[in-house]
Amino acid sequence: MIEMMLAVAIGSLMLAATMAASICLQRSFNAVDNYFSSHVQQVRIIDYLSRDVRRSYIVTTSTNRQTVTCIIPNYLVDNGSNQPTRATPTLSLVGNKVVANYQASTVNSVTTTQGSTTVSCPGLGLVSSHFSNANVGQSVVGTGIPAGTTIQSVSNCLLGNCSQATMSRAATSSNSNDTLTIGALTNVVYSVVNQAIQRRENGGITNIASSADNLIPATSDIELLNTEFTQSTVTFLPRFARGNQTFLNNERAGTTVFSLSYLRNRRRGDG
Amino acid sequence: MKTQVQQGNNGNTLICALCTIVIISLIGANVLVNCTRHYNITAKQLKAWKEALYAAEAGGDAGFDEVRKALNPSSLPFTTDGWTAAPSPAPTPGPAWTKTISSFGQAGSLSTTVTIDKLADNTGTIPASTPYYRIRSVGTARLFGLPRVGLSDQFFGGGPNFVANSASRGVGDTLLRKIDFKYDHFKGTYGDGDGNNIGLSTVTYPQVTRRIELVAVPKYHVFGGALRVVNAFDGPGTSGFVDSYNSKNPTNPNPSSPQVVNNDIPGPNTTSYYGSNPSTSTYLADAHDGDVSVATKNFIEAGPIWGDVTTNAGNVTHSGYQISGTIDNNVPFTIPPLSAPDTTGFIASSSGTGTITATGTSDSSPSGFVCSGISGSVTITNGNASSPTFPYAYAKVVVNGHITGKITVERGVTAEIWFNGDMNVKGEDLDNQNVDRGTQIPNPGSAGVPPLIPPTLADDPNPSRVGHLKFFGISPTAPGATQTIQIDSPGNIFATFYAPSADIMLTGNVDVFSAIVGRSFSGNGNAGFHYDKALNQVQIGVVTDYQIASYVEDVR
Numbered sequence: 001m002i003e004m005m006l007a008v009a010i011g012s013l014m015l016a017a018t019m020a021a022s023i024c025l026q027r028s029f030n031a032v033d034n035y036f037s038s039h040v041q042q043v044r045i046i047d048y049l050s051r052d053v054r055r056s057y058i059v060t061t062s063t064n065r066q067t068v069t070c071i072i073p074n075y076l077v078d079n080g081s082n083q084p085t086r087a088t089p090t091l092s093l094v095g096n097k098v099v100a101n102y103q104a105s106t107v108n109s110v111t112t113t114q115g116s117t118t119v120s121c122p123g124l125g126l127v128s129s130h131f132s133n134a135n136v137g138q139s140v141v142g143t144g145i146p147a148g149t150t151i152q153s154v155s156n157c158l159l160g161n162c163s164q165a166t167m168s169r170a171a172t173s174s175n176s177n178d179t180l181t182i183g184a185l186t187n188v189v190y191s192v193v194n195q196a197i198q199r200r201e202n203g204g205i206t207n208i209a210s211s212a213d214n215l216i217p218a219t220s221d222i223e224l225l226n227t228e229f230t231q232s233t234v235t236f237l238p239r240f241a242r243g244n245q246t247f248l249n250n251e252r253a254g255t256t257v258f259s260l261s262y263l264r265n266r267r268r269g270d271g
Numbered sequence: 272m273k274t275q276v277q278q279g280n281n282g283n284t285l286i287c288a289l290c291t292i293v294i295i296s297l298i299g300a301n302v303l304v305n306c307t308r309h310y311n312i313t314a315k316q317l318k319a320w321k322e323a324l325y326a327a328e329a330g331g332d333a334g335f336d337e338v339r340k341a342l343n344p345s346s347l348p349f350t351t352d353g354w355t356a357a358p359s360p361a362p363t364p365g366p367a368w369t370k371t372i373s374s375f376g377q378a379g380s381l382s383t384t385v386t387i388d389k390l391a392d393n394t395g396t397i398p399a400s401t402p403y404y405r406i407r408s409v410g411t412a413r414l415f416g417l418p419r420v421g422l423s424d425q426f427f428g429g430g431p432n433f434v435a436n437s438a439s440r441g442v443g444d445t446l447l448r449k450i451d452f453k454y455d456h457f458k459g460t461y462g463d464g465d466g467n468n469i470g471l472s473t474v475t476y477p478q479v480t481r482r483i484e485l486v487a488v489p490k491y492h493v494f495g496g497a498l499r500v501v502n503a504f505d506g507p508g509t510s511g512f513v514d515s516y517n518s519k520n521p522t523n524p525n526p527s528s529p530q531v532v533n534n535d536i537p538g539p540n541t542t543s544y545y546g547s548n549p550s551t552s553t554y555l556a557d558a559h560d561g562d563v564s565v566a567t568k569n570f571i572e573a574g575p576i577w578g579d580v581t582t583n584a585g586n587v588t589h590s591g592y593q594i595s596g597t598i599d600n601n602v603p604f605t606i607p608p609l610s611a612p613d614t615t616g617f618i619a620s621s622s623g624t625g626t627i628t629a630t631g632t633s634d635s636s637p638s639g640f641v642c643s644g645i646s647g648s649v650t651i652t653n654g655n656a657s658s659p660t661f662p663y664a665y666a667k668v669v670v671n672g673h674i675t676g677k678i679t680v681e682r683g684v685t686a687e688i689w690f691n692g693d694m695n696v697k698g699e700d701l702d703n704q705n706v707d708r709g710t711q712i713p714n715p716g717s718a719g720v721p722p723l724i725p726p727t728l729a730d731d732p733n734p735s736r737v738g739h740l741k742f743f744g745i746s747p748t749a750p751g752a753t754q755t756i757q758i759d760s761p762g763n764i765f766a767t768f769y770a771p772s773a774d775i776m777l778t779g780n781v782d783v784f785s786a787i788v789g790r791s792f793s794g795n796g797n798a799g800f801h802y803d804k805a806l807n808q809v810q811i812g813v814v815t816d817y818q819i820a821s822y823v824e825d826v827r
Contacts, residue, residue: 018291025295029302036309043313044444047320051447055824075484075823085465089405089486089821091396096493096810098397100486100821158660206446264822 031239038236038255041209045217045234046259048199048208052188053230053261057181058141061230065218068230069147071139072186073102073265094179104138104183107131112144112171112178117152119171119180120164130161135182142180144173147189151182192217216252229262312444315416316479320448322381323481324824327410330372330383331485334406337370338387338487338817341402342607349387357386380413397489398635400613401814406485407464414450414477452477461827482825490818491810494767494786496562497578497802501606501771503569506794507576513561514577517804518707518735520557559595561802566604573795578802606771606788607815608746612689614669617641623649624676629666629684630654634812637665637687644672644692653683663732680704680740685733687812691745693755698781699762705731705739707803735805737765737784743813744770744789756789760798767806769813 049068053059056070076084091098092106099106107130110121121130131154140149149169154162189200197209197217209215219232235252243251340348348354349368357367366389373382388405397403449456455472457480462469464482497513498504507513561578563570568585572592579596580587583603587594617639620627624647631637632655655664666686673692679702680686709731733739744754754772758764760779768775768787777783777794784801794800 015287022291022295022298026298029298033302033305036306036313040309040312040444043317044447047317048447051824051826055822073821073823075825076827083461083466084827086484086825089390090394091392091403091488091820092394093396096491096808098403098488098490098820100403100488102821102823208447264819 028240034239035255038215038238039257041215042234042236042255042257045197045209045215046232046257049190049217049219049230049232050259050261052190054264056188056263057185057265058147059221059228059230059263060147061219061221065220066192066216068190068219068221070188070190071141071147071181072188074104074184074186075102077103101181101183104181104185107180107182110142110175110178110180112142112173112175114144114172114174115170117167117170118164119167119178120156122163130163131165131182132160132162133157135165138182139185139187140167140180140182141185142175142178144171144175144178145169145180146172148187190217190219227262228266229260232259232261233257311416316414316444316448316450319380319412319414319450319479320481322376323410323412323479324483325410326376326381326383326412327408327481327483329375329381330370330385330408330410331406331483333370333372333383334385334387334404334408335485335487335817335819337368338404338406342814342816376412378413380415381411383408383410385409395633395635398812401489403489403820404487404817406487407482408485409480409482411478411480414452414479448479450477450479455480457482457827464825484821484823484825485819486821487817488820489814490816492769492788492813492815493808493810494788494802494806496560496564497786497800498562498792499564499604499606499788500775500792501566501790502774503567503571503791504563504565504793505569505571506777506792506798507572507574507800508795508798509573510797511574511794511799512577513563513574513800513802514558515560515802515804517557518737519805557804560804561800562596564602564604566606568600569791609743609769609771609813611691611745612667612669614639614641617667617669623647623670623672625649627651627666627668628654629664629686631665631667632661632663634665634685637667637685639667639669641669641671643670645670645674645676645678645690648677648679650679651681651684651686653681656681656683676700677702678740682706682709683731685739685741687741687743689743689745691747691754693757694742694744695755695757697759697762698764698783701740701758701762701764701766703736703740703765705736705765707736708734709736733809735803735809737767737786737803738806738809740766741811742766742768742770744768744773746772754790758783767811769811 052070052072056072058071060069061067075087077087078084087102089100089102090105091100093099094106094108107121110119112119131151133154135151136153138151140151141147145167146169149167151165152168153166154164155166156163187202191198191200195210196207197215199206199208214237215234216236217232217234219230221230222228233256235256237248237252238255241247241251337348337352337354353370353372354368355370357369367386369384369386371382371384373379375381385406385408388407389402390405391399391402393399451474453473455474457464458468458470458472460469497515559577561576562580563576563578564581565585566583568582570580570582570585570587572594575593575595577595579598580592580594581599581602583601585600587598587600589598618641620640620642623642623645627640627649629638629651638654651666651668653662653664656662663683663685666684668686668688670688670690670692672690674688674690674694675696677696677700678688682704684705744756747754753774754770756768756770756773756775758777758781760781763782763784765784767785768789770789773789774791775787775789775793777798777800778796780797782799782801784803786802786806
């Protein structure tokens, strides 16, 4: 009896040790697996963002740095099939500098007023760029123009050149020498929605990562006189260990992936 | 009697141990497989994806470098260094050229193919005779590591096409990186990018390709400072000065009485034509941009310079010179020679005297005239003066010889005078009748019909009087040939000079309202030089370089 009890006790201890080892191993392996999986998603978020920022006209970020809006040239012509073709660039003047557009045009020396939907451009239509009837319904981007804004109407027209236009949204800042790009533009928005990090391209949604692993992206947009760039970081919380908040913060900080991307199509109003 | 009833227990223990080992091994194997897959993605596939972009951009740089050769007559682009005409039919309207750079990067794993299309603008933004270039570059990176780990490319059920949407290409990395494990998905789906030559194309190794498109457009010269000379600067004279003003802003109402401005500039001659009145700081603010740039160390100054000065290896200092702005003695630059313009369709005038009527409506479509020299008196009149909507006219005169006579430019006319000989005139011979911030004569309308356009200060598209008369010295092509521009007193001058091969000399008591690019400059006596800052808003039609105006990536 005693022998049996000893045997059972020892066996139980061995089994418990084995179980504990198995559980610990599995948790450790899961943590490793989760770490790699989260890292893959980190890199994917950064790569998506960098690719789109690099080819954007304008990038804006939200106050909490978790929503990023990119306005991108509409390079591909939708033929209604699954075989889009490449658009041919057209040239416009911004100040004394030549810029190229795809399925869009630019209007220079535009006056915008904070809180107003009216934009205007002075001078003669024959010698400077103006609005036209073709702009109605098209997207418009520029400094102080909210993302997703369109031209609703044009007015003060002479020989097809219109010196005034009304936008669908009010300008967020006043500018006496703005440059507007008007036409078919691609609008890409990155945002955190529930448990997913979404990329919406002209409304079409792609889930590029899951935030179930507590992935936190943060992007800031830095605009200087002659250039503009974004700084992005993505972090996540590893599962290797538990501790207080300071410990967890340090654990998260150790996973930071950083990226800096310059806008190569930055539209400069200074010519 | 003893029985051996416990023999089977040894087997149970063994089975338990084996099960434990199997379970732990399965967990470990699963994790190792996942880790390997993720490692493959983050290390190998990511590396190839990024390097494919590097390769594409290297190709784009090579193409852009070739495009810039187009400005150098002695180094024609697209003729050497591996460039060939694009195969017929070229993928885009030609002429087009292509070049492949293969086997660079780690173990020769990268390659790039560049195609350049020469395009002409039909929007009037730049002259149709000035080309711009579309540079398309495909960068390819070989994918090292385990194939097909982590991604799930699928064929479209109906044929060899890949379909680039989330339904068929999966999500995440598959959508982003589009790795070609066995077939080139782009050629299989989009052919050359425009739907031509679609077909199944196998790849030698698993690879990643990325495609970028750059647009290289001409970069035009803008007068960003008072004087910019290649060889030597000697000026202003002991009683002269270099300063600036802005014709868009109010200017000193009494500029003919320069006065001393205390503490603004060192030295005894601290006067300025426009910024002289210390009580009107508005004028003074525009007076400090008479910048001088010299591409050598040859810099001599007698009178003060209200602006910045740059030289190349010079020894200019604030203590030894009268310079109000910053000094940088380490600024090299070059100015390409100026070629003669195309005069096809220009009206020939053998005498180079009399009246020329300008009716062109823009800088890019001026009225064209060509003559063998100007020795008498030429007046360029405004043929559009009676237009109610646009009373301005543009003329381009090409002089195949010397300019020694008088040139009058009527108000409303913007004239370009191109010449390949010398210029030797007095200041009063260059009669520019325009005014700064010229206003349009209002159209009064008629009964029931309002004026078409209200007059505003911005009516004249070019607010600068100086900017209405532009001289271009065509660089001599004969070996050893030189070009000189000599302007003497009396008379003030309102004109710009772009003559990168000319030695420019101003003598006597003249006030020159201008901006100059030349080989050398000298000014003596009390010749004053005043740069109009409004000129830095206007390009003058001379291409000095190409620049990248657009960058897109074909992410299909």
